[in-house]
Amino acid sequence: MYKQKSLFITFEGIEGSGKSYQSKKLFKKIKKMGLRVIKTREPGGTINAERIRKIILTDYFDSKNTEKFDKYTDTLLYLAARNEHIKNKIKKSIFKKNIVICDRFIDSTFAYQVYGKGVDSKLINIAHKYILGSIKPDLTFILKTKISKALKRLKKRKTKNRYDKFSKSFYVKVQAAFIKIAKQNKKRCIIIDNSNDDITTEQKIFNKFLKVLNELKKKILVKKLYKQKINYVYMGIQNILIHFLNFLLVKNYQILY
Numbered sequence: 001m002y003k004q005k006s007l008f009i010t011f012e013g014i015e016g017s018g019k020s021y022q023s024k025k026l027f028k029k030i031k032k033m034g035l036r037v038i039k040t041r042e043p044g045g046t047i048n049a050e051r052i053r054k055i056i057l058t059d060y061f062d063s064k065n066t067e068k069f070d071k072y073t074d075t076l077l078y079l080a081a082r083n084e085h086i087k088n089k090i091k092k093s094i095f096k097k098n099i100v101i102c103d104r105f106i107d108s109t110f111a112y113q114v115y116g117k118g119v120d121s122k123l124i125n126i127a128h129k130y131i132l133g134s135i136k137p138d139l140t141f142i143l144k145t146k147i148s149k150a151l152k153r154l155k156k157r158k159t160k161n162r163y164d165k166f167s168k169s170f171y172v173k174v175q176a177a178f179i180k181i182a183k184q185n186k187k188r189c190i191i192i193d194n195s196n197d198d199i200t201t202e203q204k205i206f207n208k209f210l211k212v213l214n215e216l217k218k219k220i221l222v223k224k225l226y227k228q229k230i231n232y233v234y235m236g237i238q239n240i241l242i243h244f245l246n247f248l249l250v251k252n253y254q255i256l257y
C-alpha cells in the first residue's frame with residue numbers, strides 16, 4: 001500500500017489568471033482520491049498572517065490615505081506573513097505528510113516586489129534563509145493569461161482588486177517575470193496558458209499532478225528496494241562470516257583432538 005508522502009504545490013500568476021479557481025479544482029480532485037490535502041494562500045493562511053494581509057490590502061485600497069507603504073515596508077510585511085504561515089501551518093502540514101496547495105508563494109515576491117517594484121532581491125534571499133528552512137515547493141503551476149482576459153475575469157468579481165491600483169504595464173511586467181522564473185526553475189515549474197476558460201487547463205494541471213505523484217511513488221519504491229538490497233547483502237556477508245567461523249571452529253576441534 002502507498003504510504004502518503006508530503007507534496008508542496010504552489011499556484012502563481014497575476015490577478016485574474018485563474019489560479020485561485022484552478023487551485024480549488026485541484027484540491028477537490030485530490031480529496032476525491034482519498035489523499036490528505038489542505039489548501040491555503042499567501043499572504044495569509046493563519047490568523048496572524050491574515051491580519052498582516054489585511055494591513056497590506058487596506059494600504060492598497062485606502063484612497064484617502066496619502067501616506068502609502070514604502071516598497072520595503074510592503075515586502076517585509078509579505079515576508080512577515082510568510083514566516084507566520086510557514087511556522088504555524090505549512091511546516092506542520094508537511095510534517096504530517098499532507099499534500100499542501102498554496103495559492104501564491106515565494107515566486108510572487110520575486111515577480112511583484114523584485115521585478116515589478118524594483119526591490120533588492122538580496123533582502124528577500126536573506127529573509128528566506130531564516131523563514132523557509134528546508135521548505136520549498138515540489139511543483140509550481142504558473143498560470144499565464146492574456147491581460148485583456150485577466151481584466152475581464154476581474155470585472156466579474158464583486159470584491160475590489162488591485163487592477164484598479166496598478167497599471168496594465170505593471171501586470172505585463174509581472175507576468176513576464178513569472179515566465180522568467182518558470183524558465184529558470186524548469187524542474188519545479190510548469191507554465192499553463194489559461195487564456196481560454198476551458199476544461200483543458202484543469203486536465204493539464206491534474207495530469208501533471210498525477211505524473212509528479214507517480215514519480216514520487218517510484219522514488220519511494222526504489223528507496224525501499226535499495227534498502228532491501230542492502231539488507232540482503234548484509235545478510236549474505238553475515239552468512240559467509242558464520243560459515244567461515246564454523247569452518248575455523250571445526251578445524252580447531254580437529255587439531256585439538
Ligand code: TMP
Pocket residue numbers: 015041042043078104105106108109110112113162
Ligand atoms: P491575491 O489577490 O492573489 O490573493 O494576492 C494578493 C496580492 O498580494 C496580489 O496583488 C499579489 C500580492 N503579493 C505580492 O505582491 N507579493 C507576495 O509575495 C505575495 C504572496 C502576494
